[in-house]
Amino acid sequence: MHHQTLKSDKERQGNCHFTDVELFLKYGFSRGLAFHSLHPPYTTCIDPGCAKESLSDTGALLERNLVEGIRLPCTVLTHKIGALPGYHTSKYCCKCNSRYYVNYYVRDENADGQYTRAYYKKEPTMLQTSQHFFVERELCELFATMMVSSWTSATNCARIYNDGISTKHLHAALPATSTHRLQMTIDDVWNGFFLHSLILDHSERDMTLRLDHDAPSQMMRLQPALHVRNMRIRGPGQEEWSHACDVCSWHFTDEDGVNNVIDGVNMGCPCCGVHDCDDPLKSVRDHFCAKHSNLRNQCAVVACVEPVEAGFKTCKLQEHRTFEVRYYEHGQGMFQLKKRLERIKVNQPNDSMSLGSKSHPLLVPADSINNPATLLPDDAPQRPTDVDSADSAGSEGVGDEDDEVTIDAMGEICDDKPEAGNRTLRAKFGRTRSHNEELCVASCGIIRGRARFFGSEAPNGVRWFIIQLYPTKGSLPSVIWHDNNCRLTAMLRNDTDERLRTYFDDVALPVDVFHFKSKHKESDLDCGRYCNPYIWPELRTDDGKWRFNSSAAEQTNAWYGGFLAIVRDMQADRYEFFLDEMIKRRNRFIVTELRRKGKNPYNIPREDLLPEDAEYLI
Template sequence: MSSSSSAYSSSTLQSILQIQASIAKYLDFEGCLKFIELIQLLKPTICLSQQPGLAESDAGEDKCPARLRLNVHTFLAQSLSVDHEAMKIIWRAMANIAWNFRVDESCVHSFGQRHIQCFLDYGRQNGIAFYHLMPPVRHCLDPRCVIKPKTSKKDELHRRPLKEAHSRSVTVFTQSFGPIPGISTSMFCSGCQTRYYPNYWVDRAQSTRTFYRIHRTFLHVTEGIFMDIATLELFTTMMLTSWTSASNCARIYNEAIASKSLSSSLPAAYSKSMVLEHNDVWNGLSLFWLLEDSEEEDEVLQIDHVAPSQAIRLRKALKRRNLWMAGTGQEAWNHVCDLCCWYNDLPDGTQTFLRSVVTDGITIGRPTCSIHDCDIPLDSVKHRFCPTHKDQNLICAVTSCSAPIDEGYQTCSLKDHRALEAYNDIHNKAMFQLKLRLARLKTSQPTDAFSTDDGQSTIFGDEEVLIDANGVCDEKSEKGNQTLRARFGRRRTHNEELCVASCGVILGRATFYGSEAPNGVRTFWKTLFPTQKSLPGVLWHDNNCRIMLMLEKEKDTYFSHSALPVDVFHFKCKHKAQDDKCNANCNPAKWPELMTPDGKWRFNSSAAEQANAWLGGYQAIVREMQADRYEFFLDELIKRRNRNIIKDLEKKGKNPHEIPRDFLLKPDTPRVD
């Protein structure tokens, strides 16, 4: 007996053997098993041609049909190598046992592996696909959309059945089989004018896509493209653990996963749509992460139905998620464990706790408005100025000049101003400039491992650069501001500021636009820890000495109950020993709570630098990202990295847990002066 029969019970096998005896002229035992397995794969297609029952619970569309539609009948005959008359006899003999055969999803998957070639060989000509994706419902979901059947004598109301099925060809990118031709079918409710698709329904009045809250196997990534969840999970893991860009995810998929043996069976018309592009990866991951987030927050995802592109369609949802993530939004924001929190039992029986966090910045960034500290998003990452400041495109690039530019130039007509622009043009073409900028960027890896683009023009040619009469002057001039200077190219955000618990869990992130100034760090802390109870007792930062001076000058007492030490490495190596203010305010030895009884530091004060080393691996990936996608991408990967770290902490017995949010966010009691 074949190994393929392992999915069948002994009673089922006996029934098949009995039936096979009556059709032995047409099918042997293996042929009977193949027929049953093909029916399991064809069920969605067969059910589509059946009318749904009146009641939502009525499985009328799942009843075994008396006869098959011609296209299904022909497909089965070709797959089993029998003629049409024989196929009729086989259906009459085996329909019930095949239709009522129940197996789990893993068995259906193994059936697919055995018989996918039949769909590639005979499916397209019969309008049948290996993957036929359709709505998970056959009745309208709106409880107000009901009908009273004409044949009903009672005043019964039933959900309106869906009709008007529309089908289109799609490509389904899978992990198991590579890219496979598929069919996507939508159905229409004539009562409320809602069309139901495999992943969502569209309300015609509101023109919105509302996603079902169900278990999904495939995701509608963009027009004509579906991806299975397994592939999206693989891409997520690749990005999280090995800094793999969307371009390299697509390249790996096309080279390693797409099955060459299956591709050879596809018609030539499918050759282009079988290639996964990097934009497909981004669109798929963005939607996948948004849906996961909506389910975790017990919400329903809604996006616009009509949009110029999938990226623009998702933008509003990305903005909503980004607003939620700002400040206290990270799910691990209230994390503590034995490595980042010290519980101390006092003699009176009460218990106190001391939380330790480290704040530091890393100079990765995205294109932003060239006006210092402007946080208004660009309309396009190729622009130099935001919509509010776009008139600056018409002003001379020399920093001290407000004259209008000449057409075709970035400077006015003054000779010495034009000379700076000419120098910049020559400098951009020089190979040494390319090497200089590559060294400055410290890029860890390219976005595409085999890109043939001109790196000079696409990566470095539009970088912001400050030039004076002596050449490139990215640093401050020794002559102060007297030297004539011009600013060319696009500005980038200054840095990403991370606040990291001493165990390595990232509690929050913020984009700094102009500089990592003390006031920016203070604002970041107050946004991240908006109440006194949420404020950690120890806030490490390598520039705390300047922050303390600012707080003293402005009489800001918000941090008066927190220690603001300089981390151990920077205090020993980068702060002057004779700096009395720094020694008095920020020397970590000032606080005995930071030391264990055996004289060791209680907390890791370098946790942020370790987190920055991880985040820096994404520099090449995010450098050309639009603002909303940039924020969303970083926050999502931080969330997933935190989950992995917390799992490791649990394995190591470090007691990871959470302080209740409602306790930490309880409003502060007003002070009485």
């Protein structure tokens, strides 16, 4: 019988013949034998307090054996031979009342009735992603690599596995009475990805991952740990935050002239509909956070505070009802398609084999203005029924029909401030999404940090993003390129707070070369006076060429924007964690390439940039 150890598991799969597996399935499973029989990696309790005295030698302590094994059927999603039925066993320590499972042990650590899963520090080969499902770590790593390299969604990961890796002819050897699910789902992919990433993160920091054992779902179980990691990564938390190399820095007068390029990419996840509110939504289907939940019953016309009528999204005023008629008359899908085309730079489809939405643009007759049955009540289905729930682990790209759209009385999209001023009536339908992602990119392509902007990419938001990323003046790079630095420097010059006004005094703030030449008017004297990159001779080589790639952020956005279809309906903690993980993996790849090309990548010691006695602005 196969016990899960790192060596035996890999040897068994590497040397197995499909005939062997078929024999196990055909003759073994009905007899309680399986190709994969997974056990805890320990036979004795690892708590030193559970040792007992030896009867023959009172000075010796014996480890306490684990007993009371419980064996249950499971499905094992393997890397090389597809999905197979198996068994997993748990055992019990009579002294500390801990039960040991394949990946973790469970105990009431604080004697308060709250049971915790403590994951072993030993590297597992199989991860328990749900109650009776295990995914091989190599498969989780493969999917993560596919995601970072080619924007492969969980939908397509599952399809590739089911159609390209899983061996369906083996499944035919199972007894007809078998009830095992041998198909990988989107939830399997996401649960494996997040758990695998968390275990890697804790292993790299020599820490034990602890999760709530009694959580109602794996998604809820993982969420607190994802949130903690997100808070740690925020600001200067990325491992390559202090990166430098021959491509992004130039040494002169014994100082590092480190370059950063900052730019935004239009992607986001559902957020509260109140401008600049960053409180999380209870569900990705909500339009408002808990604090502003009362607004969901308010008329969709901007500035109208009247309650909606039952079955409508506007109040009883006929003028306001017209907005809703126009919205549905033109077809919601057309609005969202037009808006998305205008906003995104790069977009990969979430489902490469999608058959398209089952919904169609809704045509509304003129006499339906007071008929809620033809205007889709709030509880009407908003998406195809064959797409996974947006609150499940596999929520990716499922909310197209509920994207935010602001229209005027004629039914035209009006994202910007109307020329006639704020007196022009407008109505807003659908969920609000965070405005954009802001990236800080070194000239070599390393991403030093990111932030989610909720309301707009205004200069003040960019300033605070930089301050949070570099919380001491000593940690600031020598040069920060940004296509809107002219407005940023104007804001800094006029700031009445001396600390904010002078925070960037030792930093060059040029507009990147491309935008300065093609996007900024020659008549803008302040831009030419303060942000012309030609002002700083250090930015040019002796032969007159630009020393650094000032368009690095724009180029990185092309990669980053490819995740739009994957993340646009993710719960906020998963959204943040996923993007941070993709950045970490990409950064590691770039560092490897820089080292291979002899560009001498290294990290400036954090204690030099963030000393304990430094003055922090925030």
